Amino acid sequence: MKVSKSRMMVVTALISGLASLGMGSASAADSTLILSGGNGVYNLGPITINGTASSAGVVKYMLGGQVITGCEAVATTTVTPFVAKCAWIPAAAGPAVLTGEFTPLDATLTKATSNTVKVTIGVPVQGVISPxxxxxxxxxxxxxxxxxxxxxxxxxxxxxxxxxxxxxxxxxxxxxxxxxxxxxxxxxxxxxxxxxxxxxxxxxxxxxxxxxxxxxxxxxxxxxxxxxxxxxxxxxxxxxxxDSDTMKVLSTKLSAKKNADGTRVLGANGRTVYDRVTYYRTVSVSPALxxxxxxxxxxxxxxxxxxxxxxxxxx
Missing domain, CATH: 2.60.40 (Immunoglobulin-like)
Incomplete structure (x- = not known):
């Protein structure tokens, strides 16, 4: 069967047009991952790092290029926004550099590296003071x-x-x-x-x-x-x-609960209700404190x- 030269040119042009629109051979689409959060106070529980991806998948969180324990593969939500949360417990206060890597569930999509988030984990300004x-x-x-x-x-x-x-x-x-x-x-x-x-x-x-x-x-x-x-x-x-030959020692004692009029509060058994409260008692010490x-x-x-x-x- 003969195919005219003009018909072949039309078919070729159509295929080229479809390819230019992404309807030709399959190619992976770019994924994205945006990190946020990570700010908090040292020794005050986990700090949340948020990773928002362009699709469902898992996120690996890193601190200074090293994987954060427990956040090696945090799954995103299955619906948009696709968010994965890392509960990070800093080992120390001070500056920290956080990054993430996203692996989509859809194999036709590319992996993605996040933006860099720089935070400074805070410490209480008063420090630990005693005594x-x-x-x-x-x-x-x-x-x-x-x-x-x-x-x-x-x-x-x-x-x-x-x-x-x-x-x-x-x-x-x-x-x-x-x-x-x-x-x-x-x-x-x-x-x-x-x-x-x-x-x-x-x-x-x-x-x-x-x-x-x-x-x-x-x-x-x-x-x-x-x-x-x-x-x-x-x-x-x-x-x-x-130096001192006496010191105050924190102790506890039972103190009767009282009503607004000064009378004692009684329990269901008719007995006085007590609270345990703190107080300081003075003790002598030798040698001197x-x-x-x-x-x-x-x-x-x-x-x-x-x-x-x-x-x-x-x-």
Whole structure:
């Protein structure tokens, strides 16, 4: 049978057109995987990492290029959005780099590598403090004038100071060895601040300030020999308790529950209902209890750290 040349050209053109539309030989379609989440606090349970894929399949999650245990092959949901969740328990706080690899159930689809997610696993800013807990803030000393004068209130808590201003550190602390007692000049052996770049520690003084008492230390800034390093001011506060021949021991006891009118609450059996509550009892110790040492350094992000800036130039 003869086939005209014109008919063959039409058939050839049709096949070429179908191929150009993807209806020719089968080719794998591109898959996608988008990672999100992963931010959280260290030692506070699993942190969820979300992987959203373009189709159903499994996701392998990785930390710094290494597979996360328990998240080697997390199945996505079977309907859109195709999400796979990894319950990640970080081994440490700090920066982490997360990635994922997606394998679709449909063999005609390609595998996919996710975007890179960079997170920083947080730690409680106060750290683990025992037995001494310390609180610190910084305020501008009174007496500054002109461009160095406070904008609103000289005792406002702030972390940004100008060269030439005087920084006052305000410190208070409690000692769990003494039932959470306030650390003052009667029970504290040493109290000081070490500032990076300053030769001698700043001695803290305990006293009354407009009706409230706390520890204070002063850092004067300005031209040498005063402190003049611009940028973050790194410092550490140290308080050392005096040795003591007594200490407070946390104990428990039974305390009768009472009604609003002060009468005891009675149970179904007619007997008094008790709660177990905590209290401190004083015990004598020999040899004397060595005074504990408490330290504090700022653990906030850099933008929240105590910082010194150049004073504005008058125009």
């Amino acid at each position: 001494i807990h310390i609180y610190v803030d910084t305020i501008l000393a009174t007496g500054s004038t002109g461009a160095l004068a406070p904008r609103f209130n000289g005792c406002a808590i702030m972390n940004e100071f100008l060269l030439g201003q005087t920084i006052v550190f305000r410190v208070y602390a409690n000692n769990a060895d003494q039932g959470g007692a306030v650390m003052d000049s009667s029970n504290t052996a040493k109290a000081y601040i070490e500032v990076a770049g300053v030769k001698d520690p700043i001695t803290l003084a305990y006293g009354n300030h407009s009706g409230v008492a706390f520890w204070t230390g002063v850092l004067k800034t300005g031209a040498a020999p005063l402190y003049s390093t611009l940028g973050v001011i790194n410092y550490k506060v140290t308080l050392i308790a005096k 060595k005074g504990a040492t408490g330290t504090w350094s700022s653990n906030f992000t850099q933008t929240s750290q105590l910082s010194l800036f150049a004073a504005p130039v008058a125009k």
